[in-house]
Amino acid sequence: MKQAKVNFIAIDEEAVGQRIDNFLLRVLKGVPKTRVYRIVRKGEVRVNKKRVTADYRLELNDVVRIPPVRVAEREAPVRPTDSVIAQLERSVLYEDDLLIIINKPSGIAVHGGSGLSYGVIEGLRQLRPENRTLELVHRLDRDTSGCLVIAKRRSMLRHLHNQLQQREKVEKLYHALVVGKWPARKQLVNAPLLKNVLQSGERMVRVHVDGKKSRTAFRVLDRFPNMTLVEAYPITGRTHQIRVHCLHAGHPIAGDQKYGMDADNQLQKQFGLKRLFLHAASIEFELPDGKRLKVEAPLPEDLAEVLAALKDQL
Structure with a gap:
């Protein structure tokens, strides 16, 4: 394990619109998801010197303070089971170069965290490894089934978030x-x-x-x-x-x-x-x-x- 220092990251256009929890999971590779969500809940992560919740959307020029955390040198990623991946493949309703829309099965969370090792987004990243920037456009409760939209590009994510705000x-x-x-x-x-x-x-x-x-x-x-x-x-x-x-x-x-x-x-x-x-x-x-x-x-x-x-x- 290695000890990290306090880190300050200025948000550029590439990260605009991303949820803070997904941003941290990408930046803090090797840190367990439960630890990432814990430091957000406890207010150890700050954006522009203020506390935020896990669903906060990053904006251009935001400054994210990341506290010292112990980072594992290596951590084997949790892989969704083959049956879950196959189920997600069957659930695809629409797909093009910009987005995927699935009929989310009931019982599968949209993302890992809070005691869950993986969710829909982790499964789709496994299913579409060539799409490195897959992000949830919105959420559905774990028990709710139906239309769930996933963006393949940050530009599409921002476009749909702007529409959701209107x-x-x-x-x-x-x-x-x-x-x-x-x-x-x-x-x-x-x-x-x-x-x-x-x-x-x-x-x-x-x-x-x-x-x-x-x-x-x-x-x-x-x-x-x-x-x-x-x-x-x-x-x-x-x-x-x-x-x-x-x-x-x-x-x-x-x-x-x-x-x-x-x-x-x-x-x-x-x-x-x-x-x-x-x-x-x-x-x-x-x-x-x-x-x-x-x-x-x-x-x-x-x-x-x-x-x-x-x-x-x-």
Whole structure:
């Protein structure tokens, strides 16, 4: 092992738009991911002398302070299993020279860290070793399936981040099965959301007057006995937004172990539901040449079987 010194790095155009955690993982090769996330949480990493969270996006001329850390001379990279890599290969919905869009399988995190040795991005880097700058454009919860966009070039990453900041330029549609009869007149949930991290480290989000402005539009797609399939369009982009807004409306998402009711989740298992019924069904945005691209992700087989079982009850 070798002892590093305090290091200050000025961000150039090549790193603009990159998440601070991904930047650190690249710079601090040999440092365990858990250690990297720990120094960010503890505020030992500073950007322009200020604390930041792991999802902070680097800007041009930012100055990143990296504390002394013990760096392993050699560390064998954790390689996703062949089955995971094959699953990701089958999940590709669209690919060109600038980006990849996959139908992310449920149960796989978008990236490693916080106790996970790898995620989708690590698997894709293994699958596409010639693309050295693969970066996540956005995130999906581990249990959520559906459209996930990965940029192959930093220029594309910045282009899509600019569109995400102007929410009207990107349209994401989700399908969710919720508990109860969602009223047809309930077309918008407008409730501020506040993040809260428990002592266990688990991240929770709740509706609170001090939270950030959050809005989700809903449309009923189908009805079943005591269940409703809805389409959700997040007008803003907050952590766990759709899940908490459904809960706030009195209709938690089926299979939600974090925000749902245990009794409901147990009841839903009789229809074969084993996970959160939330699926990113489509995403649409503008390409650098001005053309619009829309990609749709078919409903995974496990969720389609749940709907079939519910229809048998009609």
